[in-house]
Amino acid sequence: MAGGDTEIGGRDDRFPSTRMSAVREAASGDEACRQRAIGTLIAAYWKPAYKYVRLRWKADNEQAKDLVQGFFAGALGRATFARYDAGKGSFRTFLRHCLDDHVRDQRDAQRAGKRGGGAAVLSLDFAGAEAELAHLEPRDREDLDACFQREWVRQVFALAVDALRDLCAAQGKQGHFELFRRYDLEPDPGAPPSYAALAAAAGLPVTQVTNHLAWARREFRRLVLDRLRELTGSEAEFREEARALLGITFEEPRP
Template identity: 30%
Template structure:
């Protein structure tokens, strides 16, 4: 995590810091800002998880909106302990509980409840052997984690792009970022040098520096979601394994 006097880089994924999450319990301007940023930062992983469960894009978006409204409405994070666990795990657990509640309410409605009774038929999704999808299913969790990893990488790439823009090196970043993402499309470093009007040796140095900056930013963003900095290496290995 950057020091307090490091102003050269914009805050990335800052909404996942435990202190901001705890602040989200209140009604102060900072708390409201934290809630808004939190929804933006973690919208995609939660949407992917819920979409895996519903199999329907429109319904998934509606449920994701409802999930964040409930989670961030006041008491959703009231019991969070910033000294325990990963925020990623907390958010996934909250999404599981939310979907389990949705499933239970829908089952109750179909079986009588306070809604219009819908008789069971062989083709309905409440027939034996065809129950609604279980939000505990591991493949849904894997999709959440994959989107979490992609979101971190996307946020870090945007931070690096912003840094290069401020330094007047946007063109250089656009040409060289493929060496971060693996999307070089057969382009050689010599070809990149020609595009940028640089010596090939200078391009090699620039790529090395860019990779180092990228690694450090990824570690910093991961650290913001943990209670113990010693866990960063494990989280980074897990992130890489998810994307492998």
Template identity: 25%
Template sequence: MAPSTQSGAAAFTTTHWSVVLAAQGPSPAAEEALEKLCRTYWRPIYGFVRRQGVQTEEAKDLTQGFFALLLERRDLETVRKEKGRLRSYLLTSLKHFLTNEHNRAMTIKRGEGQRLIPLEDLRDRERVGFEPAESLPADQIYERRWALSVVDQVLARLGEEYRAAGNIKLFDRLQKSLTDEPDRATPADTAHEFGMTESAVRQASYRLRQRYRQVLREEIAHTVMAAGDIDDELRHLVAVLRA
């Protein structure tokens, strides 16, 4: 699998969030970009809402409605105050809506029957611990769900790349080494399973880590307005995951 040849600067100019914010008015490109961001990062929003003591069904409506409203009205002044960072913008906007009873009621109404966010798999996720832990403050739940959503996007992209190259089984085995999972296979076990040498397995693992870092940087770039903010957001994501 050859690494992407697209430069960081070139990749940044076409990020989803920059497309949204650069649009002076409604445009198909901006709407498509914002909708994709909403569908990708709804989990931290839902987690924050649930931590406020909101019941599951109401939280679903609020989450759907919040993003539906976001698609209709983009408050660029708020974005500027949050330095053009999607993570901060969404949390600030959400807090505003949840503390305004009129907007809250309208948001619930907007959320009824909406299918913008893929909440249909929520029940299964709740059974495996998706619901936020009661011991964590809402802001921490939001930040952690945010970081995990970014990582999920990275792994999904890498999985598709390996699938296209016919190496999805190898990816499934090697990806555990990215997060140092305790049940990850040893290089010797992987080499035996795939008919490779241990040296080849280590090289494949190294290439995956390199590509992981590259794609992670690209995904972070999708959520900030200025290229200079990417490193700060990366450091923040790592700190959240290590906390």
């Protein structure tokens, strides 16, 4: 703990969640379960992985596309997940090291004149990921570890926003999502709306706007935590990510 922080003796606590860790499920013997888990991991990691390969390995977009396809479609086997030890570090770091190994192996094989064994093609929007590279800042190119982490956070939040949009649509709460979008997601940078302005625009009482926003934020928070639960391999890692992403701490003084 930094010298400037207030200390209060604390004990560990747990976050309730119904989600399973996709990291652990990906190592399971149940193939359907494993494929589902890998799909979850791919959704969260393919964009950070693509950008990382472009920057770290200076691969052009076609090479990066092939390397990432190969990594997620083939190299990321059950044995890989079985090797992961949650006590030794975060899954994100582990996966990045696996990606580095994969790229290194592929480059070695290429130099030796061997051709890769045609990996299954995943339906991923590489053109979109390529366009996003333009948003990267100079700091991203200087510290690739931090860049990988930031891009992962970006993807986790983006997936949670998508999930919230889907949830609102499924429950007929598109108005809730619209309020969330206008107030929290994409407010007018010149004049962020007040609750009163949103209420006037939507023809709702202000109390309803605050209730709708509170619901959307609560669901968004739950969806982010669900994603984190899936993408982490241990309770400790989950707590650490929840603290880093949402500032959630569940510390209590010792009894």
